[in-house]
Amino acid sequence: xxxxxxxxxxFNFLKVQKKNKKKTIFFYSENANYRNYLIEILSxxxxxxxxxxxxxxxxxxxxxxxxxxxxxxxxxxxxxIFFTFLKCDLMIMTVTDLDNFEIKKSSNCKNYLYVFxxxxxxxxxxxxxAFDNYDIIFTNGEYxxxxxxxxxxxxxLKKKMICNIGYTYVEYLQKIxxxxxxxxxxxxxxxxxxxxxxxxxxxxxxxxxxxxKINDVILRPxxxxxxxxxxxxxSILEEFKLNPKLIFNNKIDKIExxxxxxxxxxxNGGMAMEYYILYKRPIICINxxxxxxxxxxxxxxxxxxxxxxxxxxxxxxxxxxxxxxKEISEQYVQKFKFDQKKLDTFLKTNGVIFNKAxxxxxxxxxxxxxx
Numbered sequence: 001x002x003x004x005x006x007x008x009x010x011f012n013f014l015k016v017q018k019k020n021k022k023k024t025i026f027f028y029s030e031n032a033n034y035r036n037y038l039i040e041i042l043s044x045x046x047x048x049x050x051x052x053x054x055x056x057x058x059x060x061x062x063x064x065x066x067x068x069x070x071x072x073x074x075x076x077x078x079x080x081i082f083f084t085f086l087k088c089d090l091m092i093m094t095v096t097d098l099d100n101f102e103i104k105k106s107s108n109c110k111n112y113l114y115v116f117x118x119x120x121x122x123x124x125x126x127x128x129x130a131f132d133n134y135d136i137i138f139t140n141g142e143y144x145x146x147x148x149x150x151x152x153x154x155x156x157l158k159k160k161m162i163c164n165i166g167y168t169y170v171e172y173l174q175k176i177x178x179x180x181x182x183x184x185x186x187x188x189x190x191x192x193x194x195x196x197x198x199x200x201x202x203x204x205x206x207x208x209x210x211x212x213k214i215n216d217v218i219l220r221p222x223x224x225x226x227x228x229x230x231x232x233x234x235s236i237l238e239e240f241k242l243n244p245k246l247i248f249n250n251k252i253d254k255i256e257x258x259x260x261x262x263x264x265x266x267x268n269g270g271m272a273m274e275y276y277i278l279y280k281r282p283i284i285c286i287n288x289x290x291x292x293x294x295x296x297x298x299x300x301x302x303x304x305x306x307x308x309x310x311x312x313x314x315x316x317x318x319x320x321x322x323x324x325x326k327e328i329s330e331q332y333v334q335k336f337k338f339d340q341k342k343l344d345t346f347l348k349t350n351g352v353i354f355n356k357a358x359x360x361x362x363x364x365x366x367x368x369x370x371x
Contacts, residue, residue: 002059002074003074003076003077003078005059005072006072006073006074006076006078006079007078009071009072009073009078010071010073010078010081010082012071013053013055013069013071013082016053016069017053017087020051022049022050022051023049023050023051023089023090023369023370024050024051024052024053024087024088024089024090025045025050025051025052025053025088025089025090025092025365025369026052026053026054026055026086026088026090026091026092027042027052027053027054027055027091027092027093028055028056028091028092028093028095029054029055029056029057029058029061029093029094030056030057030058030094030095031056031057031058031061031223031253032056032058032060032061032253033223033252033253034094034117035056035061035063035253036169036172036253037094037115037116037117037168037169037172038092038094038115038168039063039172040168040169040171040172040357040358040361041092041115041168041358041361041362041365042054042063042065042068043065043358044358044359044361044362045362045365046362046366047066047067047068048067049366049370050369052067052068052069053068053069053070053071054068054069054070054071055070055071055072055073055082056070056071056072056073057072057073057074057075057079058072059072059074079102079103080102080104083103083104083105083106084104084106085106085108086106086108086109087106087108087109088108088109088110089110089111089369090109090110090111090112090113090365090368090369091109091111091112091113092113092115092365093112093113093114093115094114094115094116094117095114096114096126096127096130096131097127097129097130098112098114098133098134099133100127100129100130100132100133105133111135111136111368112133112134112135112136113134113135113136113137113138113365114131114134114136114137114138115138115168115361116138116139116140116144116167117169118269118270119140119167119270119273119274119305119306119352120269120270120304120305120306121143121144121147121302121304121305121306122144122147122148122151123147123150123151123294123297123300123302123304124291124292124293124294124297124304125268125269125291125292125293125294125304125306126293126294127293127294128294128295128296130293131148131160132157132158134160135160135161136160136161136162136163136368137160137161137162137163138163138165138361138364139162139163139164139165140165140166140167140352140353141164141166141167141347141350141351141352141353142164142350142351143305143350143351143352145162145164145351147300147302148160148162149162150300150302151300154299154300161368163360163364164351164353164360165353165357165360165361165364166353166354166355166356166357166360166361167352167353167354167357168357168358168361169274170274170277170278170354170357171354171357171358173255173274173278174278176255177255177258177259177278177279178256178259179259179279179280181256181259181260182259182260182261182262182281183216183260183261183262184215184216184262185215185216185217185218185247185260185261185262186211186214186215186216186217186218186261186262186263186265187217187218187220187257187258187260187261187263187264187265187275188207188208188211188217188218188219188220188265188266189220189221189222189264189265189266189271190204190221190222190225190266190267190286191222191266191267191268191269191271191291192221192222192224192225192228192229192269193268193289193291193292193293194228194293195289197289198225198229198288198289199267199286199288199289199319200221200225200229200232200233200236201229201232202288203286203288203319203322204219204232204233204236205235205236205239206322207265207286207322207325208236208240208246210322210323210325210326211265211325212240212243212245212246213326214325214326214329214330215245216245216246216247217245217246217247218247218248218249218257218260218261219236219246219247219248219249220249220250220252220257221233221250222252222269223252226250226252258275258278258279261279261281262281262282262333263281263282263283263284263329263333264281264282264283264284265283265284265286265325265329266283266284266285266286267285267286267287267288267289267291268285268289268290268291268306268310269291269306270306272285272306272309272310272313272314273305273306273309276309276313276314276338276343277343277347277354280338280340281338282315282332282333282336283313283314283315284314284315284316284317284325284328284329284332285310285314285315285316285317286316286317286318286319286322287316287317287318287319288319305350305352308346308350309346312342312346313342313343313346315328315329315332
């Protein structure tokens with residue numbers, strides 16, 4: 001049934017496109033979670049000036065915005081056909097590695113624009129060629145712009161239009177978070193690594209066992225882990241199925257789990273920064289496997305934003321000491337004080353932008369298309 005629906009949607013889209021006389025802005029989202037990184041930009045663009053169409057591979061991903069058509073294209077053949085014969089003025093996505101894997105560029109799309117779905121630096125936690133085939137990149141701040149320019153020069157890459165826009169996802173989160181909902185639960189949100197035996201696979205059960213000695217635990221895997229580590233996650237759920245203190249959160253587009261938590265336990269990735277900035281709560285980072293998706297990152301001689309943040313704002317525990325996490329975390333939480341001045345200095349020093357990010361984005365898009 002889904003395939004038939006995808007075909008119908010594709011032909012309905014072709015009819016809409018045939019009638020259109022305006023400049024076209026297309027958005028593509030892999031699922032409802034990634035929509036949240038685009039929605040603030042979507043809502044600021046003017047449908048009277050541009051034809052705006054939203055495409056998704058998630059049947060339940062339905063942004064409710066006036067005068068913006070939504071088409072479900074799935075993840076298989078129809079998506080391949082769609083991207084192969086795509087014709088538009090601007091395609092906006094959060095998908096890395098454009099043209100490197102299944103999603104290919106079309107010669108009839110004038111510009112591909114990338115929007116970040118994380119505050120992470122660009123040169124370590126992403127594949128080496130993750131952004132090479134985009135024409136325009138909206139960065140979260142000066143740190144990402146500099147990193148991209150260094151990589152362009154070092155690897156002799158095609159120069160892209162790189163615009164310091166800001167992190168629009170924080171705007172979205174600020175509208176929906178409920179910090180008064182905290183229920184003293186522990187949020188265990190490990191990142192994912194593209195190799196076997198990452199933190200949730202190797203030590204998930206052990207860490208959860210130790211955390212349950214402290215309080216209720218919410219397990220919130222990374223969206224990629226729900227597929228990559230499905231077997232291990234199911235094994236964890238089976239292990240603790242009779243323990244009501246473990247709560248499984250697999251609806252990654254919802255943030256109630258963050259609201260209910262009083263502390264975050266994680267390892268790598270950008271979530272720790274978002275959590276500290278928005279919730280102002282303590283974070284424990286477990287040292288195990290570093291998130292390295294670009295094996296050549298050391299050649300550049302740079303330190304990532306996430307590594308700097310981890311050192312300055314979190315309590316770090318080595319995996320060998322995981323049995324001490326109860327004692328360490330209780331001492332840490334007791335002494336914890338959120339330091340707004342220190343955070344502001346950190347963000348300013350690295351050029352991270354939050355203010356009016358979606359306004360910056362919509363203005364820049366209009367400039368690109370209209371001049």
